Amino acid sequence: MIQYVALAAAFALSALVGGVDNAFAQAAFVGTLALAGLGLVLIVGLSGQLSLGHGAMMGLGAYAQAGLVGMGIDGLPALAAAATVGALGGLVASIPGRRLGDLGFAMSTLALALVVEEGLLRLAPLTGGAAGLVVPPLTVAGWRLASPVAQAVASLTLLGAALWLVGRLRNSRLGRAWRAGRDDEVAAAAVGIDVRHARLLAFVCGGALAGLAGGLHAHWLGFLSPEQFGLPLSFELLVLVFVGGVRSLSGALWGSIVIVSLPQAIAMLRQALPGFELGAAGLELVAFGLIVVALVIWRPGGLRPEGR
Amino acid sequence: MLGCTIRTASLLSWALIVTVADAGVPGVTRDSIRIATIQDLSGPIAILGAPIRDGIVMRLDEENARGGVHGRRLTIAVEDSGYDPKKAVLAARRLLAGDNVFAFVGNLGTPVVMATMPLIVGAGRPHLFPFSPHQATYQPLQPLKFQIFAPYRDYMDAAVRHMVRANGYQRVCLLYQDDDYGLEVGRGVESGLGRLDMTLVERTGYKRGATDFSSQIARLRAARCDLVVLATVVRETVAAMREARKVGWPVDMLVTASGYSAQTHELGGAEVEGLYGVSVLPHPYPGTDTSRRLGEWIESYRTRYDADPNVWSAMGYQVADIFVQALRAAGPGLDVAGFVAAMEGLETSRDFLGGPGYRFSPDDHLGNRRGRLARIVDGRWRLITDYLD
Known part of the structure; x- marks a missing residue:
């Protein structure tokens, strides 16, 4: 409970110092990254696989969304399509898992991420290539979600729905299969669980969530370029879930708050420090790194380590 | 239709400006x-x-x-x-x-x-x-x-035309970064050559971050280029020049403003001597010929x-x-x-x-379209032309 009170206080302080728009824009980004993070929790935390290319699934969703709304399709069905494209990406990413060991499979997801980034660059007639793509605000049934408040509401609503859905999934037959395969693959197979199939479905579900997050992210940023969905984003998502708690669904939310809002808090603090108003190269990055290291040492299981 | 859209957008923007101004000017106080x-x-x-x-x-x-x-x-x-x-x-x-x-x-x-x-x-x-x-x-x-x-396209058009006219090149080629930057430069080069009734003899690309240019240089050399335009950044500029000199090919090269940097001659040393470049603002070298x-x-x-x-x-x-x-x-x-x-x-x-x-005007908010040519001589960029039209 005290964590949520602290969070509300931090939000109020952020709105006071950086403006209400900034606070809600942060909430919107927290929601989208938490959605993608939730997909990764499902893959890494629940089913016990390592994905080094989750950012690419987000990219597929983002570009699918941009392309569809560019064709005049309403935002909501476009988001469904973005999630589907992300799921297909997850399906493709999981295929090498049938033949490769853990590390080899992780490397194949990394390779897929590189292929996706390169593909987005090369398919310039569709993606705009390196010149990028301007994305209009999200419009749902004629309602234009251009304000940060509307964006935050949309992000957090979809995140809430996804948390509920994944919570149900975790306790379903499939969720039990994921956890059994994660804890002991041989024992799970011995009791009749098709571990490979279950793991493939984890990638599909995780990819769908990343695709959905990418679709929203495209609108909140308003501009897409392939390098935004390169390896740094995939590693940022991994940091997000490990900081938040890789086996906890709400860990995705807490990790996302750290990834999005901590640098903002450091930037605001820096502005208030005499002598640092004009920025110091790398200061914010170093401060962020130190805090994340401290968090990992202090809470090795993540901020929300509970979960089964 | 387009003009009407621009006018409408312009009117809306002005309405927004007036609204903001009425609410007090943001960021401006008496002092x-x-x-x-x-x-x-x-x-x-x-x-x-x-x-x-x-x-x-x-x-x-x-x-x-x-x-x-x-x-x-x-x-x-x-x-x-x-x-x-x-x-x-x-x-x-x-x-x-x-x-x-x-x-x-x-x-x-x-x-x-x-x-x-x-x-x-x-x-x-x-x-x-x-x-x-x-x-x-x-x-x-x-x-x-x-x-x-x-924009790259505008000043590379003028730079290539000047280079061809001044030095009489017959076979102009392009080595370009395989992205939007490279394509924009390519369009400028083609436009400049087109105005001289010439075409690009050969073009070859590389992926951002590449360090080995042996195949590209071999291809350009096989095409017998006498001027290679480089749509590269600093490190790739040095690598391309170095490879050409290594294989004994003394071809002239011209790099865009992205390669016009002191780092180019600091990293490349003697191997980038003679490189031409386009400058949109000169590097501020200290020295005897520097103005007070x-x-x-x-x-x-x-x-x-x-x-x-x-x-x-x-x-x-x-x-x-x-x-x-x-x-x-x-x-x-x-x-x-x-x-x-x-x-x-x-x-x-x-x-x-x-x-x-x-120079800005109500119809044109791009203040400059021109660049000038420079060349690395004795380990530093020397300006060799004024701004080119």
Whole structure:
């Protein structure tokens, strides 16, 4: 409970110092990254696989969304399509898992991420290539979600729905299969669980969530370029879930708050420090790194380590 | 139809400006003007962001030392995006609402600029001289968007024509980075050659980050090129020249302004001697042939930052200088509409940094389209032409 009170206080302080728009824009980004993070929790935390290319699934969703709304399709069905494209990406990413060991499979997801980034660059007639793509605000049934408040509401609503859905999934037959395969693959197979199939479905579900997050992210940023969905984003998502708690669904939310809002808090603090108003190269990055290291040492299981 | 859309957009923008002005001018008080810049101080192009910031801050401080513009001190909020558009969007929102700045000057990086520009312009604030070659920074015409950095296509067209006319090249080829930058340069080169009834003899690309250019150089050599245009950045420029010299091919090469950097001859040494380059602003070298004013500026920069200035410092200084000139022209009763009107009538003269004069009008918010040629001689860039049309 005290964590949520602290969070509300931090939000109020952020709105006071950086403006209400900034606070809600942060909430919107927290929601989208938490959605993608939730997909990764499902893959890494629940089913016990390592994905080094989750950012690419987000990219597929983002570009699918941009392309569809560019064709005049309403935002909501476009988001469904973005999630589907992300799921297909997850399906493709999981295929090498049938033949490769853990590390080899992780490397194949990394390779897929590189292929996706390169593909987005090369398919310039569709993606705009390196010149990028301007994305209009999200419009749902004629309602234009251009304000940060509307964006935050949309992000957090979809995140809430996804948390509920994944919570149900975790306790379903499939969720039990994921956890059994994660804890002991041989024992799970011995009791009749098709571990490979279950793991493939984890990638599909995780990819769908990343695709959905990418679709929203495209609108909140308003501009897409392939390098935004390169390896740094995939590693940022991994940091997000490990900081938040890789086996906890709400860990995705807490990790996302750290990834999005901590640098903002450091930037605001820096502005208030005499002598640092004009920025110091790398200061914010170093401060962020130190805090994340401290968090990992202090809470090795993540901020929300509970979960089964 | 397009004209009608532009006029409507223009009217809407002006309505927004008037609304903002009526509500009090953001960032402007009786004794100060607050502006902002979003730089990359910790990401992949931090090597550019820090000197740009330093150049901007230096020019503002100079103006403050003289009493400010119409009695108002200039203050600046600097934000580090790390080249991440998400961070940049949040920084822009904070600067618009929390800092309530008057204008954004010299934001760095295309993804950052493209993600933040709609927010800035949508909030009725001027978006000035971003470090991005994207056409959207000045087109379609919008009252609040101004740019000074010449597009690759325009100045490479003129540079190639001049090189061919002056040196009589017959077989011009292109080595290009396989992305939008390379394509833009390619279009400029083809356009320039087309105006001389010539075509590109050979073109070959490379992927960003490549370090080995042996196959590309072999291909260009096999095509018997006598001028190779390089759409490369610093490291690739050096690698391409080095490979050509290694295989004993003394071909002339011309690099875009992205390769016009002191780092090119510092890294390349003797192997990049004779390289031609396009400059949109000269590198500020100290030395005997430096003008007194430029020498003083270099010394002042060194004293202030304990580092030598480079072309990025000079560009930062220049964007701040143009902003200051527009503020002066806008007069003491500063508001956004007045500032935009002053910008649209601004014509700057050439200064001690050696940049071109910049000219803006109500129909054209791109202040310069020209570059000039330079060549590496005795380990430093020497300007060999004036600005080319």
